Amino acid sequence: MSVDxxxxxxxxxxxxxxxxxxxxxxxxYDEEVCSSCAEEVAKALLIVKGSGSKFAIRSAGHNANxxxxxVSTAGSGIVLDLRGLKSKSLDNKTNVAHMGAGNNxxxxxxxxxxxxxxxxxxxxxxVGLSGFLLGGRxxxxxxxxxxxxxxxxxxxxxxxxxxSSFGLGVDGVKNFEIALANGTIVNAxxxxxxxxxxxxxxxxxxxxxxxxxxxxxxxxxxxxxxxHMYDPSDYQxxxxxxxxxxxxxxxxxxxxxxxxxxxxxxxxxxxYAAWSAEIPAAFDPIVKLTSFIGAAVxxxxxxxxTLNEILEEWAYKEQDLKHAxxxxxxxxxxxxxxxxxxxxxxxVDQLSLTADLHWSIQPLTQAAVMAxxxxxxxxxGLENVSQSCLIFACDWKQDHDDEAxxxxxxxxxxxxxxxxxxxxxxxxxxxxxxxxxSQNVLAGFGAENVKKIQDAARRYDPEGxxxxxxxxxxxxxDI
Numbered sequence: 001m002s003v004d005x006x007x008x009x010x011x012x013x014x015x016x017x018x019x020x021x022x023x024x025x026x027x028x029y030d031e032e033v034c035s036s037c038a039e040e041v042a043k044a045l046l047i048v049k050g051s052g053s054k055f056a057i058r059s060a061g062h063n064a065n066x067x068x069x070x071v072s073t074a075g076s077g078i079v080l081d082l083r084g085l086k087s088k089s090l091d092n093k094t095n096v097a098h099m100g101a102g103n104n105x106x107x108x109x110x111x112x113x114x115x116x117x118x119x120x121x122x123x124x125x126x127v128g129l130s131g132f133l134l135g136g137r138x139x140x141x142x143x144x145x146x147x148x149x150x151x152x153x154x155x156x157x158x159x160x161x162x163x164s165s166f167g168l169g170v171d172g173v174k175n176f177e178i179a180l181a182n183g184t185i186v187n188a189x190x191x192x193x194x195x196x197x198x199x200x201x202x203x204x205x206x207x208x209x210x211x212x213x214x215x216x217x218x219x220x221x222x223x224x225x226x227x228h229m230y231d232p233s234d235y236q237x238x239x240x241x242x243x244x245x246x247x248x249x250x251x252x253x254x255x256x257x258x259x260x261x262x263x264x265x266x267x268x269x270x271x272y273a274a275w276s277a278e279i280p281a282a283f284d285p286i287v288k289l290t291s292f293i294g295a296a297v298x299x300x301x302x303x304x305x306t307l308n309e310i311l312e313e314w315a316y317k318e319q320d321l322k323h324a325x326x327x328x329x330x331x332x333x334x335x336x337x338x339x340x341x342x343x344x345x346x347x348v349d350q351l352s353l354t355a356d357l358h359w360s361i362q363p364l365t366q367a368a369v370m371a372x373x374x375x376x377x378x379x380x381g382l383e384n385v386s387q388s389c390l391i392f393a394c395d396w397k398q399d400h401d402d403e404a405x406x407x408x409x410x411x412x413x414x415x416x417x418x419x420x421x422x423x424x425x426x427x428x429x430x431x432x433x434x435x436x437x438s439q440n441v442l443a444g445f446g447a448e449n450v451k452k453i454q455d456a457a458r459r460y461d462p463e464g465x466x467x468x469x470x471x472x473x474x475x476x477x478d479i
Contacts, residue, residue: 009051036084038211042179056471059128101130109305118221120160125308164253167372175214181465199456201378226299234291241285243334275301325393327434355396362389381446441474
């Protein structure tokens with residue numbers, strides 16, 4: 001693809017969408033076309049396809065992986081910006097919410113809570129609706145640092161806080177509206193284009209551009225939340241306590257949690273799907289630890305939207321940090337957690353203090369897997385066991401740290417995988433929200449599911465437009 005193809009597409013798009021295209025001479029991030037409806041997305045896609053230009057799709061642009069929601073350099077491609085797709089409507093008979101892909105989760109939570117309803121989605125409000133759902137998972141992800149006494153993390157993706165009760169976010173999707181490479185707009189649901197519907201439930205942007213989703217809502221979910229920080233020297237007790245509560249999640253689906261380790265503290269997020277005056281006894285193994293050093297987020301009763309607001313207040317404002325991350329999935333093992341922590345500590349002690357390498361555990365329960373299957377299933381190939389998503393992430397600013405950071409992340413992942421293999425704990429799954437560009441996410445879904453994704457891609461994108469011209473993403477071309 002040459003710059004000429006990008007320029008050709010840009011000129012044609014300006015004719016069709018006057019005032020909606022941002023080019024190299026305008027104030028904007030990339031050469032992009034901002035659409036306000038599905039029909040405009042379909043027209044823009046046809047123009048880009050005809051020119052042979054590279055393109056990327058952006059809803060909120062939250063994924064830190066290079067090229068996933070941007071093009072590499074100015075003039076090298078077109079960004080199809082979905083942030084204008086802000087429609088929202090509610091079917092009062094079924095309580096299914098229909099929302100454009102340009103909405104973020106703050107938009108969704110606030111709108112639905114005004115009607116005493118909740119939906120399962122990202123706990124970080126800035127995350128885009130479609131990006132979170134197509135990736136398959138989200139909840140807490142160590143990508144964006146915060147400040148205060150220390151730094152604590154959140155994330156985007158498809159696993160909500162209370163996935164044990166409701167499954168992953170994508171399991172709640174009743175319908176995808178999607179623009180295909182041939183310029184048509186179709187619906188994908190359990191009755192119509194059902195093969196595409198299943199493939200989209202975790203299969204990413206391999207088939208078309210999702211312009212709207214229909215989500216099953218639930219009666220308003222009341223949430224108690226807090227994030228505690230602990231002395232990192234007490235990591236053995238903290239990790240043991242975390243594993244103990246994690247195991248109890250199978251019996252109590254109201255529990256949600258994560259743990260994140262930093263040089264100066266260990267943060268534990270505790271969430272419960274009910275209001276109470278005190279932190280529920282379910283968290284006693286953690287709350288009773290004597291190494292508690294403070295609360296990054298004080299205990300409060302609220303909803304998903306108020307939790308969003310609290311975390312936004314803590315958000316670290318520096319915008320020019322670089323982010324990178326890698327992931328693996330294992331069975332629950334406090335012994336493995338401690339071994340991973342020790343090797344992480346050895347690696348981070350050799351890294352510059354200007355690079356913040358940290359690691360997290362995000363639980364995924366067997367109950368969550370079954371809740372998803374009971375709602376029709378997804379394409380992720382989740383094994384029917386209690387499991388942990390381990391995430392290694394780094395935030396840094398200086399270019400001279402680039403090579404050291406990449407090497408440190410790779411070392412942390414490979415050494416941890418070796419330990420997990422030795423303990424017969426490693427699982428195939430690589431959850432898309434937390435995976436790096438070098439990781440073969442789709443292969444982790446299993447051969448049978450990969451074939452379903454390939455079959456759907458051949459049927460709905462027979463020319464391979466989304467493999468040949470799309471700039472980045474977890475694509476079939478990379479398997």
